[in-house]
Amino acid sequence: MILITGATSGIGEACARAFAASGKDLWLMGRRAERLQSLAAELRTAHRVEVRHTVLDVRDREAFRDLATRESSSLERVETCIVNAGLALGLEPLQEGTSEDWEQMIDTNLKGALWTTELLLPFFTRANRGHFIFMGSVAARWMYARGNVYSATKAALHALAESLRLDLLGSRIRVSTLAPGLVETEFSRVRFKGDEQRAEAVYSGLEPLSPGDVADAALWVATRPEHVTIQELVIYPTAQASPSQVARTPATPPR
Numbered sequence: 001m002i003l004i005t006g007a008t009s010g011i012g013e014a015c016a017r018a019f020a021a022s023g024k025d026l027w028l029m030g031r032r033a034e035r036l037q038s039l040a041a042e043l044r045t046a047h048r049v050e051v052r053h054t055v056l057d058v059r060d061r062e063a064f065r066d067l068a069t070r071e072s073s074s075l076e077r078v079e080t081c082i083v084n085a086g087l088a089l090g091l092e093p094l095q096e097g098t099s100e101d102w103e104q105m106i107d108t109n110l111k112g113a114l115w116t117t118e119l120l121l122p123f124f125t126r127a128n129r130g131h132f133i134f135m136g137s138v139a140a141r142w143m144y145a146r147g148n149v150y151s152a153t154k155a156a157l158h159a160l161a162e163s164l165r166l167d168l169l170g171s172r173i174r175v176s177t178l179a180p181g182l183v184e185t186e187f188s189r190v191r192f193k194g195d196e197q198r199a200e201a202v203y204s205g206l207e208p209l210s211p212g213d214v215a216d217a218a219l220w221v222a223t224r225p226e227h228v229t230i231q232e233l234v235i236y237p238t239a240q241a242s243p244s245q246v247a248r249t250p251a252t253p254p255r
């Protein structure tokens, strides 16, 4: 069974579709109950797989602890956990940002990932198998202006994943991180708090990654033989060279 946090849209939803199409049972999580319900129903019918769903805010550590006690037999069935729930809020210089946005990003992107890891670790350790796939970002490795706290949370997430891989050395548990560049999802709509025009401008004049492109990568990483671990996979659209360097049309080709 594949557990996916942030499965209600974008990359998480695309991962749900890709893994269901490959015949895997799923456990989907997110805050929007209706989206979870309709995606679960659709994937059950289309692929004849089992799809569980749980409405859960990854910032709520108590909810994870309840889950660990109430759902231990299902947690034993999880073979891969895609630690994906996350968001950026705002794109301002640090001196103009708000502490509410910073806290929400830290609580979701870093602490939420930590609580998700804490939930699965005892089950993976007991079974001496399992795979964490963290949704990092190119923003973790290469900073861009005004990315500040979002980049910091993703850098911390990459550090957490790398540390976990070291701590688990000698076990059969795998730890991988995906680091996508621009992916067209609800990400920018959330970042700009519903400002559609500003969100659309992020993807204009270039072909961004689709959520399915990242899901393909996640499926590939998850399906390597057990003795193979992909530590980190960086995936850009061809029209992007770094978080701050994109080629938009119309543009003059470089000489």
Ligand SMILES: NC(=O)c1ccc[n+]([C@@H]2O[C@H](COP(=O)([O-])OP(=O)(O)OC[C@H]3O[C@@H](n4cnc5c(N)ncnc54)[C@H](OP(=O)(O)O)[C@@H]3O)[C@@H](O)[C@H]2O)c1
Residues within 6 Å of the ligand: 005, 006, 007, 008, 009, 010, 011, 012, 029, 030, 031, 032, 056, 057, 058, 059, 084, 085, 086, 087, 088, 108, 112, 135, 136, 137, 138, 179, 180, 181, 182, 183, 184, 185, 186, 187, 188, 190, 211
């Ligand atoms: N789009 C990009 O360009 C890009 C690039 C690199 C990395 N990423 C990373 O990819 C991941 C997925 O983002 P996306 O692009 O697919 O954006 P998205 O379409 O906005 O999806 C974000 C997902 O995270 C969930 N989420 C947010 N806060 C949550 C919370 N407190 N508790 C539980 N779930 C929460 C949302 O579900 P609910 O709102 O229903 O809770 C949603 O399913 C994020 O970690 C993001 O940082 C995105």
